[in-house]
Amino acid sequence: MVDVDDGTRVTGTLTAWNDDRGFGFLTTDVGDRRVFVHISAFPRASVRPVLGESVSFEIETAPDGRSLARRVTGERMVRAAAAPRKAAESPRRRFARRILGGRRPASFDY
Structure with a gap:
């Protein structure tokens, strides 16, 4: 077995995953x-992990001596996190769309 210092970035494969309990x-x-x-080691905006997926991660040692993966990244996760999100609509625009049906009142000066 290769010794890896805490915080060293390594590559590997997801070999077991329990989606209901959120660990593997x-x-x-x-x-x-x-x-x-x-x-919680995966990026917030990423897709759910998939068995056999290649990832990069940091290894940390827990107080009880077990190895834990932190800051996990992978190609699918980066693409999902970088996907553009629709900008939130302002309350004023939402009101105008709902009340006016998307039309601008004649008094608006744009």
Whole structure:
């Protein structure tokens, strides 16, 4: 097994995942080390993890000595997080759209 210092970025594969409970295990590409991963280690705006997915992550050691994955990233996750989001509509515009049916009143000077 390869020793990795806390915070070192490594690559691996998601080998087990329990979507209902939000945790699973990653296996490192070098040394076949099995590392626990929680859903909170993935980017917030990313898609759900998929078995067999290649990822990059940092390994930290918990106080009880177990290895934990932190700051997990992957190609699918980056693309999902970077997807453009629709801008929120202002309350004033929402009111005008609802009341006026999208028409501008004649008194508006644009």
